[in-house]
Amino acid sequence: MSEIPNTYQHHEIEDKWRQQWQAWGIYRWDPSLPRDATFVVDTPPPTVSGSLHVGHVFSYTHQDLIVRYQRMIGKNIAYPMGWDDNGLPTERRVQNLLGIRCNPTLPYDPDWRPDPSGGKRKDIEEVSRRNFIEACAVVTAEDEKAFEHLWRHLGLSLDWSEQYATIDDHCRRISQLSFLDLVERGEVYNVESPTMWDIDFKTAVAQAEVEDRPRQGLFYDLRFGVEGGGELLIATTRPELLGACIAVVAHPDDERYQPLFGKHAITPLYGARVPIVAAEHADPEKGTGILMVCTFGDVMDVEWWKASGLPVKQLIGRDGRILPATIGEAPYPSVDSAAGQRAHDALVGLPVGRAKSRIAELLAADGSLPGWDGPALVGEPKPTDQIVKFYEKGDRPLEFVPTRQWFIRILDHKAELLAQGEKIQWHPAHMKTRYAHWVEGLNQDWCISRQRYFGVPFPVWYRVGEGGEPDFARPLYADTASLPVDPLTDTPPGFDEAQRDLPGGFTADPDVMDTWATSSLTPQIQSHWGVDPERHRRLFPMDIRPQAHDIIRTWAFYTIVKAWMHEGEIPWYHVVLSGWILDPDRKKMSKSKGNVVTPDDLLVEYSSDAVRYWAARARLGTDTAFDPGVFKIGKRLSTKIFNASRFVLMQLDRAVGEGGMPGVDAIADPLDLALVERLRGVVDQATRSFEAFDYAAALQVVEDSFWSFCDHYLELVKLRSYADEDTPGRRSAVATLGLALRTFLRLLAPFVPFVTEEVWSWRFAAAGQPSVHTAPWPRSAEVEAVPRPEHDGTYEAAVEVLTAIRGAKTVAQKSLRWPVARLGIRGPERHREALGPVLEDVLRAGNVEPGGVVIEDGPSPEGEHFAVEVELAAEMPG
RNA sequence: AGGCGCGUAGCUCAGUUGGUUAGAGCGCAUCCCUCACACGGAUGAGGCCCGCGGUUCGAGUCCGCGCGCGCCUACCA
Numbered sequence: 001m002s003e004i005p006n007t008y009q010h011h012e013i014e015d016k017w018r019q020q021w022q023a024w025g026i027y028r029w030d031p032s033l034p035r036d037a038t039f040v041v042d043t044p045p046p047t048v049s050g051s052l053h054v055g056h057v058f059s060y061t062h063q064d065l066i067v068r069y070q071r072m073i074g075k076n077i078a079y080p081m082g083w084d085d086n087g088l089p090t091e092r093r094v095q096n097l098l099g100i101r102c103n104p105t106l107p108y109d110p111d112w113r114p115d116p117s118g119g120k121r122k123d124i125e126e127v128s129r130r131n132f133i134e135a136c137a138v139v140t141a142e143d144e145k146a147f148e149h150l151w152r153h154l155g156l157s158l159d160w161s162e163q164y165a166t167i168d169d170h171c172r173r174i175s176q177l178s179f180l181d182l183v184e185r186g187e188v189y190n191v192e193s194p195t196m197w198d199i200d201f202k203t204a205v206a207q208a209e210v211e212d213r214p215r216q217g218l219f220y221d222l223r224f225g226v227e228g229g230g231e232l233l234i235a236t237t238r239p240e241l242l243g244a245c246i247a248v249v250a251h252p253d254d255e256r257y258q259p260l261f262g263k264h265a266i267t268p269l270y271g272a273r274v275p276i277v278a279a280e281h282a283d284p285e286k287g288t289g290i291l292m293v294c295t296f297g298d299v300m301d302v303e304w305w306k307a308s309g310l311p312v313k314q315l316i317g318r319d320g321r322i323l324p325a326t327i328g329e330a331p332y333p334s335v336d337s338a339a340g341q342r343a344h345d346a347l348v349g350l351p352v353g354r355a356k357s358r359i360a361e362l363l364a365a366d367g368s369l370p371g372w373d374g375p376a377l378v379g380e381p382k383p384t385d386q387i388v389k390f391y392e393k394g395d396r397p398l399e400f401v402p403t404r405q406w407f408i409r410i411l412d413h414k415a416e417l418l419a420q421g422e423k424i425q426w427h428p429a430h431m432k433t434r435y436a437h438w439v440e441g442l443n444q445d446w447c448i449s450r451q452r453y454f455g456v457p458f459p460v461w462y463r464v465g466e467g468g469e470p471d472f473a474r475p476l477y478a479d480t481a482s483l484p485v486d487p488l489t490d491t492p493p494g495f496d497e498a499q500r501d502l503p504g505g506f507t508a509d510p511d512v513m514d515t516w517a518t519s520s521l522t523p524q525i526q527s528h529w530g531v532d533p534e535r536h537r538r539l540f541p542m543d544i545r546p547q548a549h550d551i552i553r554t555w556a557f558y559t560i561v562k563a564w565m566h567e568g569e570i571p572w573y574h575v576v577l578s579g580w581i582l583d584p585d586r587k588k589m590s591k592s593k594g595n596v597v598t599p600d601d602l603l604v605e606y607s608s609d610a611v612r613y614w615a616a617r618a619r620l621g622t623d624t625a626f627d628p629g630v631f632k633i634g635k636r637l638s639t640k641i642f643n644a645s646r647f648v649l650m651q652l653d654r655a656v657g658e659g660g661m662p663g664v665d666a667i668a669d670p671l672d673l674a675l676v677e678r679l680r681g682v683v684d685q686a687t688r689s690f691e692a693f694d695y696a697a698a699l700q701v702v703e704d705s706f707w708s709f710c711d712h713y714l715e716l717v718k719l720r721s722y723a724d725e726d727t728p729g730r731r732s733a734v735a736t737l738g739l740a741l742r743t744f745l746r747l748l749a750p751f752v753p754f755v756t757e758e759v760w761s762w763r764f765a766a767a768g769q770p771s772v773h774t775a776p777w778p779r780s781a782e783v784e785a786v787p788r789p790e791h792d793g794t795y796e797a798a799v800e801v802l803t804a805i806r807g808a809k810t811v812a813q814k815s816l817r818w819p820v821a822r823l824g825i826r827g828p829e830r831h832r833e834a835l836g837p838v839l840e841d842v843l844r845a846g847n848v849e850p851g852g853v854v855i856e857d858g859p860s861p862e863g864e865h866f867a868v869e870v871e872l873a874a875e876m877p878g
Numbered sequence: 879a880g881g882c883g884c885g886u887a888g889c890u891c892a893g894u895u896g897g898u899u900a901g902a903g904c905g906c907a908u909c910c911c912u913c914a915c916a917c918g919g920a921u922g923a924g925g926c927c928c929g930c931g932g933u934u935c936g937a938g939u940c941c942g943c944g945c946g947c948g949c950c951u952a953c954c955a
Binding site: 389863 | 891892917948953
């Protein structure tokens with residue numbers, strides 16, 4: 001029996017239990033138990049180089065609420081922690097922080113150590129990929145500590161013995177294994193093709209990482225010649241791509257241009273002869289209705305080019321600058337090579353933006369064709385609202401650059417992937433539609449290669465021909481037993497390191513996989529797929545994937561792809577989607593908007609329990625405005641739990657001291673039976689809600705009934721429990737108080753784990769069962785032995801009369817202790833019968849003087865049980 | 879432009895399969911230090927349930943059409 005503290009100090013309580021939970025190890029997964037006794041969470045690995053903000057606290061709390069319920073219903077919980085330290089954000093951060101850059105061709109230097117002050121140096125140090133990865137690990141370890149501190153502070157019941165990082169050996173092995181498995185299944189290929197390309201990061205990006213941004217563009221009206229006489233006016237926003245024009249297209253039904261189909265146009269400046277072709281995608285309403293197709297301005301250009309069989313005129317390089325070209329030679333034929341070359345040379349080396357204005361000057365100055373009058377640019381450029389594709393982390397528009405990339409075949413499998421989505425339960429259910437729309441709208445295979453350094457390398461080499469050219473058609477793949485490999489430092493099977501990059505030898509694939517190629521495997525990473533089949537069987541498919549709804553198209557989708565391709569399975573049975581935290585202006589909180597709230601101050605000011613309460617109030621999938629008022633409510637609830645528990649346990653202690661603790665069989669008073677009946681309903685409803693992952697509905701019903709318990713039941717039963725003798729009435733009251741508190745603490749434990757654990761420890765902790773968090777979830781069957789109340793509405797009738805008495809005293813500006821001289825209660829028989837058995841409790845709680853009550857038959861006001869008249873005593877005795 | 883979601887008290891949100899008089903908390907007002915709690919308690923005021931039509935004995939709830947907000951997707955010449 002521990003001392004019951006007088007006041008609620010959340011800092012002390014929380015520190016104590018954080019340490020105790022770790023010492024107990026109650027959140028450990030037990031690998032010996034079978035799959036069906038286990039609840040498996042596919043924990044989101046946060047991007048460790050990102051910032052911590054309340055959005056994290058919000059969604060991770062949602063997982064923890066579900067997990068804590070599952071633990072209490074007896075499940076063996078597998079709730080690991082992963083870190084996403086792989087990929088561009090970390091690479092950038094490490095470069096800036098340590099002043100280093102990765103040069104994958106350098107050999108590994110085992111003695112090299114990162115210099116923490118390197119970021120201040122002027123000269124950038126180049127290091128090998130392995131050294132770079134080690135440096136990243138050093139930096140991310142710090143970031144991970146910050147997250148871990150926050151998670152522990154918040155009381156997340158993670159199993160800290162189960163951790164992974166997406167760049168560690170294990171994750172690289174699983175990622176490469178996945179790649180090789182997909183090679184074997186024919187689901188992966190590499191091809192040189194125009195790819196969405198970020199010119200600053202100098203890497204390919206996937207469809208899912210692209211976002212549209214509105215932009216103010218300019219329409220340039222350009223005169224094109226028509227072979228055999230005449231001219232065309234073409235509106236374009238990208239005049240700098242004029243040299244890459246391979247055709248001119250108009251809609252087949254467009255009568256203005258029908259006579260020209262089959263003829264050729266001559267481009268200004270370059271003098272290229274290009275076909276005039278009918279194409280469905282041309283919109284007669286837009287611009288002049290006729291447009292130039294370039295290699296490559298946008299997705300339509302790429303698609304049209306693929307179907308056309310025309311040559312590529314690649315004018316934009318990987319750095320976004322205009323490439324040199326020999327005008328007059330294939331693929332740049334010209335009717336006036338000299339003029340064309342002059343024009344093009346003026347652009348070479350310029351970034352696209354500057355090239356645009358430069359060519360506009362040229363076109364405005366002249367640019368017309370031999371024998372023509374006037375400039376090719378007609379009038380002033382006209383502003384137009386455009387929507388341009390950007391890499392989500394990028395600052396300049398994407399270009400389409402032909403490069404060799406690895407792709408996973410997803411376009412061929414839309415139907416199967418939609419079917420997989422149907423097998424998974426989405427919470428809330430309408431989120432499934434988002435998944436379906438994304439799958440239906442796919443128009444590219446999944447590009448998984450990135451021209452970066454900090455990532456999982458492809459376990460691939462190529463034979464080098466006698467002429468020094470790599471044989472991309474027949475890659476050399478690593479042996480699965482050798483994984484993880486780095487082809488830049490490891491040697492392919494059957495070759496010798498001395499043959500690297502030599503004719504007749506081999507060369508490494510220099511690329512790394514996109515982060516999503518690894519994070520799409522979080523279930524397999526956790527289950528050790530392909531490495532430990534027994535463990536895999538105990539963890540896969542998983543129970544839940546908690547995540548935010550904005551990454552359905554990436555994380556959820558890609559994970560479903562991988563699980564289906566590898567094993568024909570769904571990765572998890574449920575996807576549980578959290579909403580966003582919005583700032584008071586209802587904008588999404590994000591670092592880039594500068595409106596983030598950091599959680600640390602909130603946790604200190606209001607307590608972890610209060611912050612968790614705030615998160616728990618938000619229903620799944622629903623965006624929630626950041627409202628500090630809710631933290632206050634959470635803190636009030638915690639304080640109330642603390643104080644009400646003190647009261648109840650003091651009554652229990654007294655009873656134990658005087659006559660032994662009464663068991664549930666002592667519960668007999670009608671008011672107590674009515675309370676137990678209400679508890680049954682609350683337990684059943686909360687359980688039903690949790691089973692549907694609706695923690696917010698569970699919280700609502702538990703919280704409401706707990707407040708009613710404090711405000712009404714405790715007041716009604718107080719004086720009976722104070723009785724000096726060990727009467728049946730007192731025994732019933734004390735037994736009910738104990739039962740109710742035991743029940744409420746367990747119902748509230750997932751939401752406010754600290755204060756409930758504190759109170760539980762005072763009297764309810766047992767030797768083999770020290771924590772409320774491993775105590776069994778309450779069931780209505782626990783109180784089967786307690787009889788049902790004789791009448792319905794007993795509790796409500798008592799509350800109504802008590803409220804009327806309190807109201808009268810409040811209106812009279814008297815203390816609630818003030819005696820009532822006369823209490824008139826009028827109502828129909830049904831209600832009087834419900835009230836009768838608890839009348840004594842009500843009169844005691846209302847301090848009604850003996851004999852002062854008059855009960856009579858009659859109608860009650862609408863919506864109420866009784867008409868109540870209260871006459872207060874003239875004065876307060878003593 | 880299509881799809882999904884949302885619109886309820888000043889604010890943040892509940893509102894099950896349609897069913898008497900639409901709920902909670904915060905905030906506000908008035909009052910009360912009573913032996914669990916002043917980090918508290920009691921009581922109260924406050925709603926054209928976005929608008930217009932429809933179905934129904936009955937609509938916050940179902941259907942249609944609008945309006946506003948958010949997100950997803952598509953528009954990139």
